[in-house]
Amino acid sequence: MAKSKFIPLKMYREYSTKTMNKRARDFYLEMKRRRSVRQFSNRPVPLEIIENCIRVAGTAPSGANMQPWHFVVVKDADLKTKIRIAAEEVENEFYHRRAHREQLQVFSDLGTDAHKPFLEEAPYLIVIFARRYYLGSDGEKVKHYYVGESVGIATGLLITAIHHAGLVALTYTPSPMNFLTKILNRPAEEKPFMIVAAGYPAKNAVVPDISKKSLVEIVTFK
Numbered sequence: 751m752a753k754s755k756f757i758p759l760k761m762y763r764e765y766s767t768k769t770m771n772k773r774a775r776d777f778y779l780e781m782k783r784r785r786s787v788r789q790f791s792n793r794p795v796p797l798e799i800i801e802n803c804i805r806v807a808g809t810a811p812s813g814a815n816m817q818p819w820h821f822v823v824v825k826d827a828d829l830k831t832k833i834r835i836a837a838e839e840v841e842n843e844f845y846h847r848r849a850h851r852e853q854l855q856v857f858s859d860l861g862t863d864a865h866k867p868f869l870e871e872a873p874y875l876i877v878i879f880a881r882r883y884y885l886g887s888d889g890e891k892v893k894h895y896y897v898g899e900s901v902g903i904a905t906g907l908l909i910t911a912i913h914h915a916g917l918v919a920l921t922y923t924p925s926p927m928n929f930l931t932k933i934l935n936r937p938a939e940e941k942p943f944m945i946v947a948a949g950y951p952a953k954n955a956v957v958p959d960i961s962k963k964s965l966v967e968i969v970t971f972k
């Protein structure tokens with residue numbers, strides 16, 4: 751990698767403490783309204799919104815700035831059907847053979863089962879791939895650093911951006927997911943990481959009545 755040149759930090763914006771407090775609180779209140787939604791409307795969403803959400807994801811920090819991610823935006827109905835059929839095959843195997851009783855209970859509490867109609871209903875499936883290495887100038891494999899951490903952060907920013915834009919999303923992780931490599935024709939260095947379905951919620955969408963841990967439960971100040 752070429753040595754970096756250094757430039758002044760022009761992007762930083764300083765706020766008064768009062769403004770910072772308000773911004774932090776307002777952002778918390780906005781993010782508190784985010785929910786994973788499993789029922790989507792077929793109302794179309796302009797692609798430009800999704801493009802900007804992916805731009806947000808692309809601003810994520812990453813190990814050595816290697817940006818080891820690739821986003822495939824699926825809007826084609828036939829491809830979505832292929833993904834649903836393949837995902838349901840994997841899910842059937844999981845629900846009927848591999849899942850433990852406790853796992854089945856958790857999923858039943860969340861109202862999920864082996865059927866994944868949202869994979870066809872959502873206007874967009876954003877399939878995130880983690881790039882494990884890149885090919886150097888001599889065709890040799892050069893490993894990316896902290897791939898899982900970096901792609902996880904980028905995906906978090908993507909989900910945040912989708913919510914901020916006024917849409918809903920579902921983080922979906924069928925296991926195994928290698929069918930996505932084949933259906934989407936991705937290269938060997940990429941490993942499917944997650945599917946984020948995005949769109950408007952269905953008119954009568956419901957979500958499980960769950961809560962988040964309080965601040966004292968998730969933080970220790972020293």
Ligand SMILES: Cc1cc2nc3c(=O)[nH]c(=O)nc-3n(C[C@H](O)[C@H](O)[C@H](O)COP(=O)(O)O)c2cc1C
Nearest residue numbers: 784785786787788860862920921922923924957960
């Ligand atoms: C890594 C990860 C994997 C997930 N996988 C699935 C999934 O396969 N199917 C699903 O319906 N929800 C999935 N979810 C969504 C969670 O069930 C959901 O985030 C959780 O129940 C909390 O609900 P909330 O997102 O509305 O706060 C996943 C979330 C994460 C972060």
